[in-house]
Amino acid sequence: MTETPRGLAPVDWKSDAMKARRKARYAGDRRLQIYGMVAIGFALGFLAILIGTLTFTGYRAFTQTMVTVEMDLSNAEIDRSEIMAANWRNIVRDELRRLVPELERPAERDYFAMFTNNAPFLVRDRVMADQSLLDGPRRFVIPMADPIDQLNKGQFDRNLPEDQRRVNDRQIGFFDEMVAQGAISAPFNSGLFFNADSRFPELAGLAGAIAGSFWALLVCFLISFPVGIAAAIYLEEFAPKNRFTDLIEININNLAAVPSVVFGLLGLAVFLGWFGLPRSAPLVGGLVLSLMTLPTIIIVTRASLKSVPSSIHEAALGIGASRHEVIFHHVLPLSMPTILTGTIIGLAQALGETAPLLLIGMNAFITSASGGVLEASTALPTQIYIWADSPERGFVSRTSAAILVLLGFLIVMNAIAIFLRQRFERRW
Structure with missing residues (x-):
C-alpha cells in the first residue's frame, strides 16, 4: 500500500490488477517494436526487390559482344589525303568476309546484319585517328548487332522455332563458327559511359x-x-x-x-x-x-x-x-x-x-x-x-x-x- 493524496483511495502496486496493467503496457511496447521492425523489414525487402530486379535486368548492358577482325587495309583504295571519301562500306564488308571464307551471296544479307550498322564508320574514325593502320594487317574490334549480342548473352532460346527468334538458323551457324575461331568476346562495355545516344542499342551510351x-x-x-x-x-x-x-x-x-x-x-x-x-x-x-x-x-x-x-x-x-x-x-x-x-x-x-x-x-x-x-x-x-x-x-x-x-x-x-x-x- 502507498500513501495517496487526500480524498483518493490508496493504490496497491503489488495487487493482481496492477500486475495485469503493467503486463498489458509491456505487451503494448513489444507490439510497437514488432510493428516497427516489420515496417523496416518491408521497406528493406522492397528496396532489395528493386535493386535486385534492376541488377538482374541491367547487368548484361555492362558487357558488349564484340568480334575481332584482322583487316589489311594496305591494299584498299584509300587516299590518305581524303580518307572520308573512301568507300568504307565495301572496304569493311570485304574484310569481314574473311571470317567466313565460304560465304555465299544469298547469305550475305543475313551475315552482314550480324554486325552493327556503324561498323564502316567505326573503322573509318579509327583510321582517321591513326593512319598507321593503313600500313598492314591490324586487328579491329567491332560491336555485334543487338540480336547477336542477346544471342551471346543467352537472352533467348536458340532451340525455339526460327520464326520466333530475331536470329535465324543461318546467323546462328555463322556465330558458332566465329566462336570456334575465337573471334567473339564480351568485354566491359565502356561505350555505355563514353558513347552518346544512338538508335542502335549496341552503340548507345550515357x-x-x-x-x-x-x-x-x-x-x-x-x-x-x-x-x-x-x-x-x-x-x-x-x-x-x-x-x-x-x-x-x-x-x-x-x-x-x-x-x-x-x-x-x-x-x-x-x-x-x-x-x-x-x-x-x-x-x-x-x-x-x-x-x-x-x-x-x-x-x-x-x-x-x-x-x-x-x-x-x-x-x-x-x-x-x-x-x-x-x-x-x-x-x-x-x-x-x-x-x-x-x-x-x-x-x-x-x-x-x-x-x-x-x-x-x-x-x-x-x-x-x-x-x-x-x-x-x-x-x-x-x-x-x-x-x-x-x-x-x-x-x-x-x-x-x-x-x-x-x-x-x-x-x-x-x-x-x-x-x-x-x-x-x-x-x-
Whole structure:
C-alpha cells in the first residue's frame, strides 16, 4: 500500500490488477517494436526487390559482344589525303568476309546484319585517328548487332522455332563458327559511359546524358547556392518581423512542396517563351532546377543559422564587431557544414527530376555530348525515359543499367553530404 493524496483511495502496486496493467503496457511496447521492425523489414525487402530486379535486368548492358577482325587495309583504295571519301562500306564488308571464307551471296544479307550498322564508320574514325593502320594487317574490334549480342548473352532460346527468334538458323551457324575461331568476346562495355545516344542499342551510351546533367547541375548550383544563402541571411538576420515577411516565409515553405512539373511549366513559359532561351539547353534546365532547389536551401540555411548559439552573436558584438562581421566571420562559417549538406541533398534531388526537363525539351535525340550550357542535351532521367520508351529489346537492359548509374550518382552525393555533416558539424 502507498500513501495517496487526500480524498483518493490508496493504490496497491503489488495487487493482481496492477500486475495485469503493467503486463498489458509491456505487451503494448513489444507490439510497437514488432510493428516497427516489420515496417523496416518491408521497406528493406522492397528496396532489395528493386535493386535486385534492376541488377538482374541491367547487368548484361555492362558487357558488349564484340568480334575481332584482322583487316589489311594496305591494299584498299584509300587516299590518305581524303580518307572520308573512301568507300568504307565495301572496304569493311570485304574484310569481314574473311571470317567466313565460304560465304555465299544469298547469305550475305543475313551475315552482314550480324554486325552493327556503324561498323564502316567505326573503322573509318579509327583510321582517321591513326593512319598507321593503313600500313598492314591490324586487328579491329567491332560491336555485334543487338540480336547477336542477346544471342551471346543467352537472352533467348536458340532451340525455339526460327520464326520466333530475331536470329535465324543461318546467323546462328555463322556465330558458332566465329566462336570456334575465337573471334567473339564480351568485354566491359565502356561505350555505355563514353558513347552518346544512338538508335542502335549496341552503340548507345550515357555520355551525352552525363554531360547534360553535369552542366544543368552546375548552373543550378551557381544560382541556387549564393541566392539561397543570401535570402536566408536576410530573412533570418535583417528582415523585420511583420505580415509581409511572414507571407514570404509561408510561400517559401509551400514552394518546397510544389510538384516539379509546375516548375517545368514555369520554365517553359518564362525561359523559353518570354526570354527566348534555346530549347533543350542545360542552361534552361539548370534555371528550372535552381527554382526547385532554392526553397530547400533557404529552409536548411535558416535552420542552420538558428542553431548557432546566441552567445556567439553577443560575444562578437561585445568585442566591437559589426553586424555583418558577426554573420560572415562567425555565424555563417559555423553553419556552413549543415548548409553544404542541405545543398548537396537538394542537388541530388534535382539530379533525379524528370518532369521539368521533359517540358523544356531535354529529351531530344542527341548523338554527341554537350560541350556547354547552350548546346542541346539530354539528362540522365530523360535518357532513361527515352530508352524505356524505345521498342528495341536491347534498350531494356540499358534502361536498367542507366537507372543503376543514376542511383550510383545519388548514393555518392548523399554519401558526401553525410561525410561533410559528420566531419564538420558542430554540436552546441
